[in-house]
Amino acid sequence: MTRVSMPPSTNENRESDTTAMTSFTRMEDRGFDLENRRSTLEERELKRTLSPVDRVAERGYFAAASGSELPVLDADEALVFGSNNYLGLTADQRVQDAARQAAATVGTGAGASRLVTGDTMVHRDLERLLAETKSAERALAFPSGYAANVGTITALEPDVIFSDELNHASLIDGCRLSNAEAVVYEHRNVPDLRSKLEARSESASEADESWLIVTDTVFSMDGTVAPLVSICDLAEEFGAWVMVDEAHATGLYVDGGGVVQAEGLEDRVQIQMGTLSKALASQGGYVAGSNALIECLVNDARSFVFSTGLTPPAAATASEALHLARHTDARERLWENVSHLRDGLETMGFDVPGDSQILPVIVGERTGALALAAGLRERGIVAPAIRPPSVPEGTSRLRVTPLATHDQADIVACLEAFRTVGDELGLL
Template sequence: MADRGFDLEDRLETLEETDLKRALSPVDRVAERGYFGEPSGGDLPVLETAEALVFASNNYLGLTDDQRVQDAARQAAATVGTGAGASRLVTGDTMVHRDLERLLAEVKGTERALAFSSGYAANVGTIAALEPDVVFSDELNHASIIDGCRLADAETAVYDHCDAASLRSQLEERARTATRDGRDPADESWLIVTDSVFSMDGTVAPLEAICDAAESFGAWVMVDEAHATGLYANGGGVVQAEGLEDRVQIQMGTLSKALASQGGYVAGSAALIECLVNDARSFVFSTGLAPPAAAAASEALHVARHSGAREQLWENVAHLRDGLESMGFEVLGESQILPVLVGDRTDTIDLAEGIRERDVVAPAIRPPTVPEGTSRIRVAPMATHDEDDIITCLEAFSAAGEEVGLL
């Protein structure tokens, strides 16, 4: 009988040959430094003896081991329970969820917010629930946005990265095509979706120009603030920094990065949230966000708003960017994410390994995650890194860069 299964060994061999096979490497704690284990497959890992500095995490404010955030999670677990136990529509809706959503709506300047079990679920569920006829999507948008467009069965027009003129051109072309085909463009629902901060390039979307283009054609705007929430004005994102709350219909974000927890959220009008509660399958058919995660995110949002963590992060970002550029490295973007462009895949991997040998963790990002010829090291400082940590990171880049022949 024919084997109608899957040749997994061949797949793994191909990944090995193309230098794309990755492995899990556990760490003892999620913080600015930790002890890492060698990749061990399914075996119990053994942690290395040397402590490493972590410049590879999205834990931007360093709040995962903040006592206040941990205490909030413990209190919620003791008072409410460790898990929601069911979908929010059944019995999994708690006061902890409602408190988080109230705070998120306040920060984002919207009528309401809704917490999802993950950022991925928030994007996929929202786009699919809206069922747009056409989505206009930045070419470097996150995979969850792309998958949301697929699930919505929407026609997708991709515009050039962070290019509002390209977006406007796509909008104009769609309007012309509809008219030429005898359809009224006004009968279609149009959704423009963009990340605000792009995770692999560190670029920031030109949101005001995107809103201008959207309003010219009556389209709605959805902004993914996953890598911005908590880091800008009053603990908000780029939408708040630019004062665009009234022009962006849908604000999405995550709780798992600067807010040191797990989950995602969508903020917008009361009508939007009611529709998502009823129509977003990733919300309706998922167990509610664990109460300790919701409470941790609430406390982290409070800390982000009312402490000096944000200011310290941006100081560290400036110090690290200046140091890397002064060595001769090209650093992309204009956010807290500092991609050090190398170009050649092999050089990038060698540089990352050289940095790791000096007990600093900063990953090599290579195709297909980024375009061919643009391999890079993704550097992400935290607010909890001190000056000595930044200097150690710079020294590792300097020594490894000379070793690889890049400096």
């Protein structure tokens, strides 16, 4: 048998091995100091926690943050004034039945990208109804509103994007990923947008640059509404396209449409985006526009091409919710509650700006907003505090959103809690 002889161990070899091991053990940690990040968030009062609830509706039982442990629900039910479930349709029997039927008939998931085998008749029915509601040639459903915005902007590949400074993060990220030159204009400031367009027009190196103006229609933290008519006027004057995010408007305006429909701008806005996860009580996003636009997105929007399709139950839920938004009194009940709550808060002396169903109660400093939210929570009202970096320093607020399914007693209870806590904190 042949033996393999090993070189004799020497002091020199042992020293070399020791040096290597010491070098390895002394290697600088190149990971992430997550504990320090968490401590910093806590010190700055920016740490957020998850607080589960037993159901998504106008009232529910909440549980305190529990980390990885099983949450324990509170004994008392709370009124929810912080949800985007504006029409209260998540608990509607007809909407729930549509989800059950789709799951039983089509399946619980799409199973693949829409371009492979994940395209179903449920998806097509939803897109037909969305296109009809938005007065567009076609619509396309995405797995999320975030995916719809990022996928659309990057697929278009604009040269220059003019973006409202308070646009949603998904629009901002779409601008970044598109590699376009982003020009930010002051919130809802039409003269500033004009000056930015004029400056770019004067300095444009190429006459055939593609320009896109992007804006939310209803801004989620301020409750303000974009001046769409003036934006469309400027877009036509300078040859730009307009893309709007109707996430917080879809289902709430004329015939279940958004601000575009309320102002009759369907022929002047080239790209109408929205979500299915707010007033339409489901999950996902959509884009409505021309046949050419949708064909472009089907082929070039990476967030559509490389994502499993929207689940059939989610598509069916959104279809039924949109039908109810169009053909019931849900929208009227919502706006009645909004008017009652806004009038009551302003009469007390709270500052409630905006023009939509989102009522931002401005407090100022984050400590005051957190104290107001905590005081309301103790009295059975859930209205979340919004503070920097979600909003600018000095403008911390409570974001209050009544639902169509709140009754008058619920609105009164909310107002009474605001008055009691506001007086205790010296805010009134």
